[in-house]
Amino acid sequence: MMKLKIKSSDLGKIDAHALETYPYECVGLMIGTSDKETFEIREVVKAKNTLNSPVAFEADPQFVYEVYRDAENRGLQLIGIYHSHPNLHAYVSARDAEFMKFWGHLVWLILGLTQEKIIERKAFTMKDGKIHNVELELTDEPRPS
Ligand SMILES: [Zn+2]
Numbered sequence: 001m002m003k004l005k006i007k008s009s010d011l012g013k014i015d016a017h018a019l020e021t022y023p024y025e026c027v028g029l030m031i032g033t034s035d036k037e038t039f040e041i042r043e044v045v046k047a048k049n050t051l052n053s054p055v056a057f058e059a060d061p062q063f064v065y066e067v068y069r070d071a072e073n074r075g076l077q078l079i080g081i082y083h084s085h086p087n088l089h090a091y092v093s094a095r096d097a098e099f100m101k102f103w104g105h106l107v108w109l110i111l112g113l114t115q116e117k118i119i120e121r122k123a124f125t126m127k128d129g130k131i132h133n134v135e136l137e138l139t140d141e142p143r144p145s
Pocket residue numbers: 083084085091092093096110
């Protein structure tokens with residue numbers, strides 16, 4: 001199975017972003033490196049959900065492009081997108097699957113949460129038009145969920 005490697009501090013940032021954006025979906029970008037089997041996150045960049053919606057997200061394309069270009073300039077890549085599902089599970093929604101047709105080579109980290117806490121984190125990627133699970137792996141000490 002493919003892996004998504006992340007430091008607990010970066011995962012903590014994503015968790016905090018999802019909780020502070022509740023009841024709306026949050027969205028952010030993950031910068032790092034990737035090869036055939038592994039995505040490795042080096043930095044997490046918060047974006048703004050321009051839809052302010054509890055069931056959908058969109059990020060400003062100009063902002064995404066700037067983050068992408070800045071990463072490339074430093075020898076890194078835009079490797080993934082994270083977003084949250086308030087009061088829902090961490091699954092690939094029909095809308096997410098549509099986006100993945102264009103951005104499927106990236107890793108998609110999805111968080112399910114309530115107002116109080118993160119309930120689920122799952123990662124996916126698309127290969128040959130099919131959605132695959134990606135195993136989340138902390139590169140340092142485990143973090144209580
Ligand atoms: Zn979604």
